[in-house]
Amino acid sequence: MVVITTKKPEQEVFDALDRYNVKKAVIVSCGTCAALCQTGGTEGLEEWTQKLEEKGIQVLSGIVSEDVCDNRVMRKDLNKIKEEVAGADAILTLSCGLGIQSIVKNMERFDAGKPVIIANNTEFMGMTERIGRFYMRCLGCGDCLLNETGGICPITTCAKALMNGPCGGMVEGKCEVGNYEKDCGWILIYNRLKEMGRLDLFEKLRPPRDWSESGHQREVVFR
Ligand code: SF4
Ligand code: SF4
Structure with a gap:
């Protein structure tokens, strides 16, 4: 099963970053489901690092996490870059809605007021036909x-x-x-x-x- 995500329109993400006047950011990219959907993983991280820097937003750190939706893993991963998290105006997450909420939950330990912005839309739990082709069959x-x-x-x-x-x-x-x-x-x-x-x-x-x-x-x- 894969949580299916698609990319938000780029402008929508930049509008969200503008809303919080973000000049420095940390990117957290999901290396599991979002990587399979080409909305996260290493490629997504590289893509968004370039996009942010082209807009003059400094990327203090970018990580690919295997379990963005696991609070325990996220806590450890964020801890490894806690100084960059502290210095960032926001975290941009390339994950599903579970992933961003795991980061938001963990922000209670780091900086409760820090905005966390999502670059993806979460679509559904996908039944796999093959890698790259998924069917919506259950909404839980x-x-x-x-x-x-x-x-x-x-x-x-x-x-x-x-x-x-x-x-x-x-x-x-x-x-x-x-x-x-x-x-x-x-x-x-x-x-x-x-x-x-x-x-x-x-x-x-x-x-x-x-x-x-x-x-x-x-x-x-x-x-
Ligand atoms: S029951 Fe009506 S709305 Fe539902 S799939 Fe059939 S035609 Fe469409
Ligand atoms: S009825 Fe509910 S739990 Fe069962 S497959 Fe449909 S959405 Fe999923």
Whole structure:
């Protein structure tokens, strides 16, 4: 599994740096998922070092960390460059949303007020077809429905994340969202359940999802 990230528009990142009047920066680049997505790793670090320096922003240090999203690893890695972190106006992170929040959390130990700016958008957890090609198949909703839907996720295959379908926007198996170019997720579920001889599950009416139970500062602890 890879957390899929894409690059933010460059100007958006520079606007964020301008907002904090950044003249000196440290770059933290993810060497794992973002490296695979070409939004981090060594190449991303080199790319952003050059971009910042062209704009007159001094890069005090740049590191590639294998686990930007692991608080413990990030603490050790930031500790190795703590003087540069102290001297920087901001940290630019080339990671997913987990990575930046791990750095923000660690900033409590270094300099709680230091801005941390992200250069990427986090898209989804990717199922790998091959390196460089990934599919969105799960958003980690916290209440998996796949036992009722033949192993196909309605949250990621239905454009409206409907609990029952298909909706009135389906035409000949295609979804109105995206101009009928993609398959309707609920038709995929129907076909799968039919193959399994379990259309009784398709007929089951599911109540609307209570999204309040899916998120909001959730924590999972394994003992
Ligand atoms: S229902 Fe879909 S989004 Fe939710 S956990 Fe299952 S696969 Fe992931
Ligand atoms: S047409 Fe199908 S995939 Fe598109 S929104 Fe309706 S139920 Fe979901």
